[in-house]
Amino acid sequence: MPHYDLAIIGSGSGNSLITPFWDGRRVALIDGGVFGGTCLNVGCIPTKMFVYPSGLAGVPVEAAGLGVDLNLDKVHWNGIRDRIFGRIDAISESGRRYRAEEQDNVDLYQDHVRFTGPRSLQTATGVEITADQVVVAAGSRAALPDVPGVGLPQVHTSDTVMRIDGLPARVVVVGGGYIAAEFAAVFSGFGSEVTQVNRSGRLLRGHDDEIARRFTAAAADRWKLELGWALEAVEDSGGGTATAVFSDGGGRRLRVEAEIVLMATGRVPNTDGLDAAAAGFDLNDDGTLAVDPHLRILSGGQPLEGVYALGDVANPYQLKHVANREARVVAHNLEHPDRLRPMDYTAVPSAVFSTPQIASVGLTEDEARSGVAAGTEVVTAVQEYGTTAYGWAMEDAEGVVKLVAERGTGRLLGAHILGHEASLLIQPLVQAMATSVPVHQLARGPFWIHPALMEVVENALLALDVEVPEDAPL
Ligand SMILES: Cc1cc2nc3c(=O)[nH]c(=O)nc-3n(C[C@H](O)[C@H](O)[C@H](O)COP(=O)(O)OP(=O)(O)OC[C@H]3O[C@@H](n4cnc5c(N)ncnc54)[C@H](O)[C@@H]3O)c2cc1C
Numbered sequence: 001m002p003h004y005d006l007a008i009i010g011s012g013s014g015n016s017l018i019t020p021f022w023d024g025r026r027v028a029l030i031d032g033g034v035f036g037g038t039c040l041n042v043g044c045i046p047t048k049m050f051v052y053p054s055g056l057a058g059v060p061v062e063a064a065g066l067g068v069d070l071n072l073d074k075v076h077w078n079g080i081r082d083r084i085f086g087r088i089d090a091i092s093e094s095g096r097r098y099r100a101e102e103q104d105n106v107d108l109y110q111d112h113v114r115f116t117g118p119r120s121l122q123t124a125t126g127v128e129i130t131a132d133q134v135v136v137a138a139g140s141r142a143a144l145p146d147v148p149g150v151g152l153p154q155v156h157t158s159d160t161v162m163r164i165d166g167l168p169a170r171v172v173v174v175g176g177g178y179i180a181a182e183f184a185a186v187f188s189g190f191g192s193e194v195t196q197v198n199r200s201g202r203l204l205r206g207h208d209d210e211i212a213r214r215f216t217a218a219a220a221d222r223w224k225l226e227l228g229w230a231l232e233a234v235e236d237s238g239g240g241t242a243t244a245v246f247s248d249g250g251g252r253r254l255r256v257e258a259e260i261v262l263m264a265t266g267r268v269p270n271t272d273g274l275d276a277a278a279a280g281f282d283l284n285d286d287g288t289l290a291v292d293p294h295l296r297i298l299s300g301g302q303p304l305e306g307v308y309a310l311g312d313v314a315n316p317y318q319l320k321h322v323a324n325r326e327a328r329v330v331a332h333n334l335e336h337p338d339r340l341r342p343m344d345y346t347a348v349p350s351a352v353f354s355t356p357q358i359a360s361v362g363l364t365e366d367e368a369r370s371g372v373a374a375g376t377e378v379v380t381a382v383q384e385y386g387t388t389a390y391g392w393a394m395e396d397a398e399g400v401v402k403l404v405a406e407r408g409t410g411r412l413l414g415a416h417i418l419g420h421e422a423s424l425l426i427q428p429l430v431q432a433m434a435t436s437v438p439v440h441q442l443a444r445g446p447f448w449i450h451p452a453l454m455e456v457v458e459n460a461l462l463a464l465d466v467e468v469p470e471d472a473p474l
């Protein structure tokens, strides 16, 4: 039975745990899927590599409003696809080869594995592995609705839809979250006829109401949007197409035929395949592994020494930058068991790379108004891109920055941006929240370049009705 100093389940964020510290120590890296995990192979990276050219395909429409006539001649889907995966597949394979063939101290097991105890594992092919320390970085997977027809070849998840052959004429996108928003924009930008169908009456429901409402309206301007329909079944319509059938719960049916039905209905943590019960691991209600602030897995409410979890299998964010930070914390704690460091989740931002783009950090207005300690006053400011000089240059009628702050202290509680490069514009606000810089200091301390689009953030900060100390920068 091979014994290791460290066993890691998952080669996504888990792969980065193998620092030079482990040279000369024995490490087992175990992954039953494609080497490199979700973000590299089927997640953040390929999606954004489709988002960017899809955005370019939309430039003629934007340019026409500014007096520049451009024509879109053709979208080479297969060429784009092959360029993307030509790069990604090579990175995955070279990472795999490095661990499997070039690092003497690392054994790569390309196999599924389950726990037989907190520090003992068994692979699907029967190899028993034990280790002094263990990290579970097993990620999450797409959750498919339990309806007839989900197994049809026309039905895809984000795992498979990026590799299809040829740009589909019609796509049905089921869901109203991140993945639905991004793929609806990608396919519609490239010219597919997209119908997005969502159960509830609003897209991106976890976001601030103002942003979700504006995004829902913006989406309806760009592609067909059907709200308030629950998926009942997918039927084979013959000729390579399928029909997604939805119900409004009151006897009405919606039938949408398309070449591709994309299920973007959430992701579930991969805890079920690990036999967490055999190891005695505690689970949260959402199925993630329960961990302490040092990211040690809990068993009966107590942390297990040297047994850690990180990423989608252990946090509710399902974001790569969160998994990366957790990996740095776990890497430190594995190497310094006598000086454990906690994970800090202050000001976790996220972005939806749709059209328009959305970025967000901290509390929504509703959360702030219901959650902030009694006696503190919440103030908000909404600033449209179109009120700034750069917004005029763009003729922007959609972009908006919404800020939520505490009046007395000037503490920024949340920031929500919809529009061009929202994921970039939000970063100074993330910085301010992470380092506790109050609104008056951020707005008036640094210079803000004129007339950059970033002025919309400066103006939103200045518009917040917070108390400004007398000695604040002018
Ligand atoms: C379409 C899409 C787009 C996304 N875009 C973004 C984005 O723009 N920005 C962002 O921050 N996040 C994005 N995400 C989320 C991001 O990809 C994940 O949060 C991140 O990849 C999670 O990393 P991880 O290390 O926790 O898990 P993963 O990278 O999923 O790694 C887990 C690995 O564990 C392996 N594994 C699981 N169970 C077992 C087992 N029992 N035995 C052996 N191996 C096992 C799997 O094969 C997998 O390779 C996106 C996700 C998707 C699906």
Ligand SMILES: NC(=O)c1ccc[n+]([C@@H]2O[C@H](COP(=O)([O-])OP(=O)(O)OC[C@H]3O[C@@H](n4cnc5c(N)ncnc54)[C@H](O)[C@@H]3O)[C@@H](O)[C@H]2O)c1
Pocket: 145, 146, 174, 175, 176, 177, 178, 179, 180, 182, 198, 199, 200, 204, 230, 231, 264, 265, 266, 267, 317, 318, 319, 350, 351, 352, 353
């Ligand atoms: N840019 C990014 O950071 C990015 C991009 C993509 C994915 N992600 C991560 O991946 C995770 C998963 O993305 P997602 O979009 O699949 O999940 P999500 O949780 O964002 O949205 C799921 C959607 O599916 C709907 N839904 C769930 N079950 C359904 C059913 N049976 N029938 C119809 N609709 C149903 C929900 O109402 C919701 O609108 C996200 O939470 C996100 O953190 C991040």
